[in-house]
Amino acid sequence: MAKILILGAGVMGTAITVPMADNGHTVRLGGTHLDGDIIEEIHASRFHPRLGVQVADTVTPYTYDRLGEAMDGVDLVILGVNSQGVDWAADTLGTWLSPQVPVALLTKGLAGDGQKLHILPEVLRQGLPRGYRDQMQLAAIGGPSIASELAARRHTCVVLAGSDQAQLDRIAALLRTPYYHLWTSTDIVGVEVCVALKNLYALAVGLVAGWREKEDETHNAAAMHNTASAIFAQALWEIGYLVDYLGGQRRSVYTLPGAGDLYATCQSGRNSHMGRLIGLGMSYRHAKAHYMPEDTVEGAELALAIGPTIEALLAGGKLDGAALPLLRAVVDVVCHEAAPEIPWETFFARV
Amino acid sequence: MAKILILGAGVMGTAITVPMADNGHTVRLGGTHLDGDIIEEIHASRFHPRLGVQVADTVTPYTYDRLGEAMDGVDLVILGVNSQGVDWAADTLGTWLSPQVPVALLTKGLAGDGQKLHILPEVLRQGLPRGYRDQMQLAAIGGPSIASELAARRHTCVVLAGSDQAQLDRIAALLRTPYYHLWTSTDIVGVEVCVALKNLYALAVGLVAGWREKEDETHNAAAMHNTASAIFAQALWEIGYLVDYLGGQRRSVYTLPGAGDLYATCQSGRNSHMGRLIGLGMSYRHAKAHYMPEDTVEGAELALAIGPTIEALLAGGKLDGAALPLLRAVVDVVCHEAAPEIPWETFFARV
Secondary structure, eight states, X not given: OOEEEEEOOSHHHHHTHHHHHHTTOEEEEEOOTTOHHHHHHHHHHSEETTTTEEOOTTEEEEOGGGHHHHHTTOSEEEEOOOGGGHHHHHHHHHHHSOTTSOEEEOOOOEEEOSSOEEEHHHHHHHHSOHXXXXXXXXXXXXXXXXXXXXXXXXXXXXXXXXXXXXXXXXXXXXXXOSSEEEEEESOHHHHHHHHHHHHHHHHHHHHHHHHHHHSOOOTTOOOOHHHHHHHHHHHHHHHHHHHHHHTXXXXXXXXXXXXXXXXXXXXXXXXXXXXXXXXXXXOHHHHHHHHOTXXXXXXXXXXXXXHHHXXXXXXXXXXXXXXOHHHHHHHHHHHHOOOOOOOGGGTTOOO | OOEEEEEOOSHHHHHTHHHHHHTTOXXXXXXXXXXXXXXXXXXXXXXXXXXXXXXXXXXXEEOGGGHHHHHTTOSEEEEOOOGGGHHHXXXXXXHHSOTTSOEEEOOOOEEEOSSOEEEHHHHHHHHSOHHHHTTOOEEEEESSOOHHHHHXXXXXXXXXEOSOHHHXXXXXXXXXXXXXXXXXXXXXXXXXXXXXXXXXXXXXXXXXXXXXXXXXXXXXXXXXXXXXXXXXXXXXXXXXXXXXXXXXXXXXXXXXXXXXXXXXXHHSSHHHHHHHHHHTTOOHHHHHHHHOTTOOOHHHHHHHHHHHHHHHHHHTTSSOGGGXXXXXXXXXXXXXXXXXXXXXXXXXXXX
């Protein structure tokens, strides 16, 4: 049995306590400064309000001010903050954690600095104190894993990616249950690029739901699965291009992190919902301000985070615009308030 | 403008008359011996009862006994029969059609002879008279194209595959409209394998809907998208293996014929519905006899058609069983009345 700290008490961080508790580990759930209410609620009732489940009695909640104590003697840290919390996490881990303890990220996203794209484990590493950077082992968990479903012990299949196979095997063995199935991969770049981009592309697939509602019903009541499926296929194709570009492996694209996670994300959720609102005819800004003001729409956040860098890479000829018509359309919609125009005839141009 | 005959007046054959008529072609819709009622109805009211749309005035319906006349002077034949009709189509085309006229198949399926798997254009070619076999140009159309949606002019993206690029370009130009988008490919094997197998694998993804209904509601009302997505990803991975095995190209797997068509097929339809019934706990035979007696469940038909050949190829070591756990599970369910057991831990074994 191991001592595991989850840093971030949001839905995904809390959901992963379920397989850990089932495996008999000593689990600590550490809140960020934004999680005070949640930690208090778990202390009081053992109930996670947003996830809708009871937290196991063997999970100990820690408030923000007790994170140093929470990190003491742990064997593994799971990072469950959102993409905006990575810098904070680097500071916190650098202050309190021994650099020998591996850290696995649930956090999804990419960063752009205007010249390059970066995966979040790399951003985290850069934020660590100098002495930690080379020592700390960073891994990441990706794949179709909707938090409420994992918390309900639905069969969930994910990939644990990192650089040290023996370490990955040890971590996977701690987390694996009869319903939580883990594969390991040393393609952390491919996994991270896939699981970040799926949110952005799910927004594009989601447009179709809005178009369908807006259009007059045809007399045969036809759906628009053909249209959504073509966007899905182009999305996967573009993810493949970007994974190639960033040095990842195609295997990640065509298994759980790419195809699997994109499929799950297109079936429900906030990215699809934002796509629907834009498909209905709203601008991104209007839809966000009026219909989803409190929601983090990860696909749109990603477009805002990497859009300028993507445009710089396209302008500089480092990325091939012909390979990325759908990404360009989404960036235009989110960053420049454009109406969604899908350039069908330019799809699948890359050989 | 061209003269085009569609052979088979089912939903897909009739749907494709919509872009053809919009392009101003002279279109003939030829019924098989099973389509008598439909052809009569179109003569009487211009309405296709199963598709739910009016057929354009420029589409001339032909009954079975007038197919010789219907084939006279045409520039292109589109084959819209189902997989059981390929032998009949070969006889009919061999009797009435000039071998210089290209034939494009909408028909999806694979055949197994106990030793090998065959794509349907190959089966059709073998059924042609000797003098025709080397002369007739066969193409195939594949990709996410639900008939009712194409008939409603929803954006639909497909691949036209064949061996002669110039011929493919000519045919694509005849069919392309602002809503019917065609790409060409010389990978007819890859396209045909993908679009056939998607039906079988959609049945597997559909199991999850039945499991979800059958299980007690958890108190957080969790869906099962994680579970469905893992099966979807494994399905795509296995399709890739089988396309490799049969000499097709990965590009077909990861664009419209594979990823796109599998996505569309998992969103609705008879294969998903059969999967749901089996997921609820019925045997395939019971579900078919009691709930879908009149329906052609293409994924199950395919499992029955190729199951024995797949098993022979596995037994002979020609196919690697470790690469195909999901296919084996579906064949067991459909051919041997097994309960669906998903061997999660064996997924993604192939490197």
